[in-house]
Amino acid sequence: MRKLINPIFWALTPLVALAILWSAALSAAVLSTAVSSDSPVDGETPVRGSTEAQRKGFEIAARSDRSDRGFKDNEVTLSMILRNAAGEESRRALVITTLEVPDENEGDKSLILFETPRDIEGTALLSHAKILDPDNQWLFLPSLKRVKRISSRNKSGPFVGSEFAFEDFTSVELNKYDYEYLREEACGELKCDVVVRYPRYENSGYTKQIVWIDQQYFQVRKIDFYNRRDALLKTLTLEGYLNYNGYWRAHTVRMVNHQTNKSTDLVYGEYKFNVGLKETDFVKGRLSRLR
């Protein structure tokens, strides 16, 4: 048995090399198909939909999504205030950094770092958003200094005990949904297009989301979320929009769960744009250097 020691280990090495080559070949194949699909402007998706309402819905969503194009990167500190049905509050403080991935066939990269509660201070979640595939996600646990790759199948689960599901918190990408135009409607002082969007990715907790997008600035003002039984589950309202050199950001975002009467508020501080973030700031190896 003793003589087998090194042979077994070294036998593993080519296996690993094969696995790497295989994965690299797979991602190369994915990449080449992504590039070969006819994209008019650097990854801009042509209008999707077979009916007039579907095409109009897509165009409204695309105009909204593309109003944010070119923001490159940003960083923001926010408070998350969780309220139960009795109105009791608990709070978290987070820093979110985001790197734009301009290609509409790829998702943005983001890093969420917790500052409070103190017992989880330094915990960080790194996400590489995908369009229809599961996101790549790594969690950094500061007490052990351990970086853990985690499953992202859990799209409909609650994000850190809040009323936001993981899928509500990861970046919204145009091609994650199919669209259908519903109607035009007043929303506050503005006039909104109302569009229904149907998740195209697997494991969503929603059958559909109804989205209010204003006609002046093309920003999302409200979303109604319908659960798998097609019943109204939650409503998201986005307020306090500010313009940063052409890029709009909401500063008071509230999710209300109609079935549990719990709610979660996100109160954003000032955004910083063009922080100079690079791809290599959003790799798992960086996580252990955060603290």
Add this chain to the structure above:
Amino acid sequence: MISVFSNAGEWDASGSVSLESRYFWQDALYQGQGDGQEPSASFQPELRWESDDRRSKVSFVGFVRADEQDSERSHGDVRELYWAYEWDEWGMTLGINKVFWGVTESRHLVDVINQTDGVEDIDQEDKLGQPMLNLNTQREWGRIGLFVLPYFREATYAGDSGRFRGPLPVKADEARYQSGDEQNHVDLALRYSHYFGDLDIGVYWFEGTNREARFELSDEGQYLIPVYDQMSQQGLELQYTIDAWLWKLEAITRQTDADNFWAMVGGFEYTYYQIQASDADLGLLLEYLSDDRDQDITVAPYQNDVFVGTRLTLNDTQDTSVLVGASWDLENQSFGFNLEAERRIGENFSLELRMRTFSDVASDDALYAIRNDDYGQVRFSWFF
């Protein structure tokens, strides 16, 4: 550079104070060991600083514990005291730090940089601060890290009155070394890590002082003396993440003058999300452990073992979680049970419960010496 603290340029002070009590419900096996309650308190101050341009970081983490029963468990350590600097694709750390490698839950096999703080817990997750010069480069094709470790940390062992020891206590401060440089031997490690799609990988080569001691009898035969040999060790870790499955493998080979061996631990974690239409997740863990070492030289309890566990995460505002695990030795049927549960209380407190039991431990098993050390532990912590 990524922001870590919104208050770059300022010192950030934080930390925790914990009160804990262990209860051993079986009689101690050896003369001098305590029985029943073992209360203790610990304090972990943390101080961090980041420069305005975010290239430089300074970190200090101290740790002290006062234990009512075991004087060896009353101890202190500098967990971190380093300066880190980053430029372009490069990063450097100079000072004392902790580095964790590995993917599995039942054993931390490939984790080798830091010495285990053995008096803290027997799960090998508490580590002593390791002095190092660490140079990293992050490229599109992965990350390479070089570790130069100029000073060796000796493991901590339970004292005469402590539980979790054999018939003869270990005198940690009389350690012997194979190398004439003793604690000043410069250890080296080189590691590559990256991910390819759903596959995460890490490989390393380590040359230096074995973190695991073998033991020699003292001249009068009254206690054991740890002996630290030189070793070469190669490690591999893999995780394949697909749907709700995490497939994991850790493997090492180690060469010393006395023994060459390999060891591995591998298995999976599968998670059922939102069980029974609740917010809770239930994970199932299965890992197989194998260790080919000569047990006459160094002792390891995982020669041919299976670990089965389940992890319940409530996903509530208090981050409540419970991990229950059991391991069987497939050769001698020794059985170990382990429970870890934790929950935040309010904004700044947390409560942690822990229980470990050992049953039907065979006389040739590494756990035989601590077969009566079943215990339950409550820990209450304040974070500031």
